[in-house]
Amino acid sequence: MIKVGIVGGTGYTGVELLRLLARHPQVSLTAITSRKEAGMPVAEMFPNLRGHVDLAFCDPQQAGLENCDVVFFATPNGIAMQQARELLTAGVRVIDLAADFRIKDLAVWQKWYGMEHACPELVAEAIYGLPEVNREQIKSARLVANPGCYPTAVQLGFLPLLEAGLIDPQHLIADAKSGVSGAGRKAEVHALFPEAADNFKAYGASGHRHLPEISQGLSQFSGESVGLTFVPHLTPLIRGIHATLYARVVKDIDLQSVFESRYADEPFVDVLPAGSHPETRSVRGANTCRIAWHRPQGGDVVVILSVIDNLVKGASGQAVQNMNIMFGLPETMGLELIGLLP
Amino acid sequence: MIKVGIVGGTGYTGVELLRLLARHPQVSLTAITSRKEAGMPVAEMFPNLRGHVDLAFCDPQQAGLENCDVVFFATPNGIAMQQARELLTAGVRVIDLAADFRIKDLAVWQKWYGMEHACPELVAEAIYGLPEVNREQIKSARLVANPGCYPTAVQLGFLPLLEAGLIDPQHLIADAKSGVSGAGRKAEVHALFPEAADNFKAYGASGHRHLPEISQGLSQFSGESVGLTFVPHLTPLIRGIHATLYARVVKDIDLQSVFESRYADEPFVDVLPAGSHPETRSVRGANTCRIAWHRPQGGDVVVILSVIDNLVKGASGQAVQNMNIMFGLPETMGLELIGLLP
Amino acid sequence: MIKVGIVGGTGYTGVELLRLLARHPQVSLTAITSRKEAGMPVAEMFPNLRGHVDLAFCDPQQAGLENCDVVFFATPNGIAMQQARELLTAGVRVIDLAADFRIKDLAVWQKWYGMEHACPELVAEAIYGLPEVNREQIKSARLVANPGCYPTAVQLGFLPLLEAGLIDPQHLIADAKSGVSGAGRKAEVHALFPEAADNFKAYGASGHRHLPEISQGLSQFSGESVGLTFVPHLTPLIRGIHATLYARVVKDIDLQSVFESRYADEPFVDVLPAGSHPETRSVRGANTCRIAWHRPQGGDVVVILSVIDNLVKGASGQAVQNMNIMFGLPETMGLELIGLLP
């Protein structure tokens, strides 16, 4: 059994980790920390966990995280970078669900996240935890930077075409829509039900933190620095991301077979039949990314549609997938979830 | 492995049966019928099942249902009663998710359902599939009448107090609220998103088909014919029923211990701590009924709050629970689901 | 033109007052205060008001409220009671949308609201602004206590039957459901979209602040102290309250004519035909209360269904209605709004 600790379990990625890990056959949940809620049974805050998780939140100092095999950070940005070094030194492997270790260029990171990085040397070591790209490196990683939700949906959508050099990397557009849980479980007016229900809006159109993370990945796939316009939107979903991607096709080959062969062995990427439109609800609660593509009017524009559950494949599910890879378990263990539809 | 057939798989209880049975370790899905959609892969209609269910809908005549160990009817009212006799004769056990066999008094049934009953003799034999009441009889039942969604939530809420004679059975009130999936996957204007979203209304306040089913159960618990007012409401949930129950307390003992001891051994009824308010989302996708009670201002009125997912404990999950009981499997097999929150 | 000031305009009752008053032909909006947002144009916070309201929030000290004809308090509980005396002395009439002046019994108020009352002498003078009951007194009132949202829906539902002595006042039940805007525009976790969407729950079942307000009103209608059980619920609506009321009928006369004649001259209470089920969306954005009643199975229980928009007839619309009465304007002026359906 793998001894697992979770730092910062009171947010949505925390409760989702618990939902997944509580039923994972090879995991022993050891500690879940929250300075503020120390002592409160987890299932009191998240009643869906009643009967499944007996732990109480504990103070980080008393958590004994150094005795875990792996620690997940389900914390705001800027926390993991302060605690990772000590855990790694103690032989604990670390998966950070926040953004601390995702961007290799420290200057870029510091610009977008507005703080100095606390342990630059680990940024270089950290493996970006997108298994469809970095599976081999994840196996032996001590420190995994779990991708962001938008970056997962967008990268998986563009990946096959960029790798194969089939689209113009200089004029990529990612029009992405996210459910409100993507904003976290923070008390903020803009995320209140009466503000976010029956409402649709773009935000961060002039610049969003996930832009450099996506660009870094796409540039790697493409082999050259890409030109990307990324516009995120807030839509009245609890969970779900839908990325609509636009690119110019530069080589005219059968795109369906490109997608299908690239993802043939991927357990969590599902390429739909040609002409399909994936729905976010088909992956609600599941660790799946569903993808389809279109070439409207047979022109040179390809439209790629990519959906994930932002809390599963876009966060906690992908983190568990990374854990499975790191510990040599079957990659799908504990993640054979069927989307909740309706 | 139990060979399972499903008649009428294109509705919400059908897709929910598939979600549960596809991951059930002792079930072999043999056939799922739909006259109208014969030939279409199930996962084409319900894309959440892609990769989990390979079956296509088949014509009932070609389904070979007589070779199944058990057949679920996820059909409109009035279908199972026409086909059950033949299946039972062939040695197949039957679980009907519709209302054909729920009401023992044929005249009452015919009045509320507006049709003549096709096999009255089976009504007498059928076991009402509320495991918390009829577990022993379900074990050997050939034919199980799976309870309705409202009746499950209301009966489990009143059960401990009526059995113990603690409330006045002549003045019971059940104010129940249901998500829209309770109306089924039928193309009807009143259930359209623009009609049902951001809207709340009562319906059937003067009389609803679930009234006689609930009354029959409550009268059995009480030992006398009860007086019940039942008002259902439609609320903008996809899934979920919340029953708010009102009764007059006639004997002053600790109600918390009454609830807790009645349900101590029930795997799917969760009595919350005193003073709690169960949320429907805590059971979203789970086979759990969560219950709490209040005595406002310490008066003689008890308020019982009971929540279920109408498609799981209120339909398909309870049907699988009944199957487990009928076939001697652990009752929780395939049903250890954690509610999807958020 | 009536010079109008609003204290505390950053909440939902504030923006709703502005929506109504901006189009009111006899109102000149003079000042809207917010200490925190002083200087920000109102239409920047509430973009629906762009082109309709040019005011900016101003500091209460600079607002010149003493020069207004009437001041609305759209503030949290406990603010109006600190400022009302001074305004009244300056000859300004006051309408408080909060609870400071609603309850005549100071001890009861102080118990439920957890603070000492700052000007008890005004409590006695204040008129409870339910026009259907107190229209005459409102005309000359200096200080109007605008009713709460639940109290409006519940009182208007019970009023005709209690006044006529047709129901047992000792066993009244009010099962009420509210949209999330009823909780105000405060950053609180429980009101976040991912918490409140696709979820239904009761709250305050053991006691809610609106209980004494409702009881006070019902007791007045009945002529005796009533026995009331009141259970509020949160439902995923932006706006809307649905009250389902239960009572025992003690005199057998035609209830439809009782409702219709009681409300024959009321512009904002609409009695539906017998057997109807009012929908909250039919009053979305409108100052209307729609009511219907049922006697299930012809028994002695009457079920009354009463719907309002909590921000209009349950708050700001009723406040404007009171203003119209106080200033001798046609009661419907500025309020002839049609519900937004769908």
Place this chain on the structure above:
Amino acid sequence: MIKVGIVGGTGYTGVELLRLLARHPQVSLTAITSRKEAGMPVAEMFPNLRGHVDLAFCDPQQAGLENCDVVFFATPNGIAMQQARELLTAGVRVIDLAADFRIKDLAVWQKWYGMEHACPELVAEAIYGLPEVNREQIKSARLVANPGCYPTAVQLGFLPLLEAGLIDPQHLIADAKSGVSGAGRKAEVHALFPEAADNFKAYGASGHRHLPEISQGLSQFSGESVGLTFVPHLTPLIRGIHATLYARVVKDIDLQSVFESRYADEPFVDVLPAGSHPETRSVRGANTCRIAWHRPQGGDVVVILSVIDNLVKGASGQAVQNMNIMFGLPETMGLELIGLLP
């Protein structure tokens, strides 16, 4: 007073026309037809209209439409073209909210709408009712083709930049999101609440009927045939369209002043301050189009955000605006509506 008839009043554009026209000071509602619902009071189907609209649906033959000054067709595609000629001959002016007269190229129309056109000669005469473009011609039009909802949002967004030759017309992208009421009040499974709630998907990505309508308009603005990729999406809103538009900037001038000066005199187009993100709810129930633009990272891509209420500026409100223009009334009469927020 203008005598107004409505053909086909049982859909969402019909009830919205009634909501607007019932309060229009210069309109006398004369007839509203529905073959199927003839005899039913309109307010019985749409209870928000109780007390505001006394008409009943009447059979088209008995409606006396030939005595109206103007008739609105709120019908499915293909109806108006069969009845318009007769009404025009009788001297009645016609506003068609469907697509029968929107597209000048008959072959294109017939391809996308799958039927032969019943009166090609009127297609040439019909004026496309986008007042911001065709105001002068609308004044004297006998027959107005009211624009589609997507086409309104997309055209108003691109208009200033295409007219001024500031963007490359060959590579335009319109990623548009619509609320479910855009699908009409038809009983279809995909629009049921449990299908459309908490779900997001694209549809018609390979080709949608609004594409040729939009292209026709954009080509007119641009003076050359445009290259447009248009992808519509369904989002869980009751009302609202959000168009996110992408184009390549070819001339570097201050875009804000271009937008502001183009729409300076337009009562129903509101250009937001630079850097804004318009929200659909800010126009809920209002006849306003709100627009903002961004140039992410100062690059050569311009992102334009355009929101409307699909039932108001995207359908019935724009139709009333056209009527006002046709009859020499103030263009804003009856349309000075403030968005319902929250």
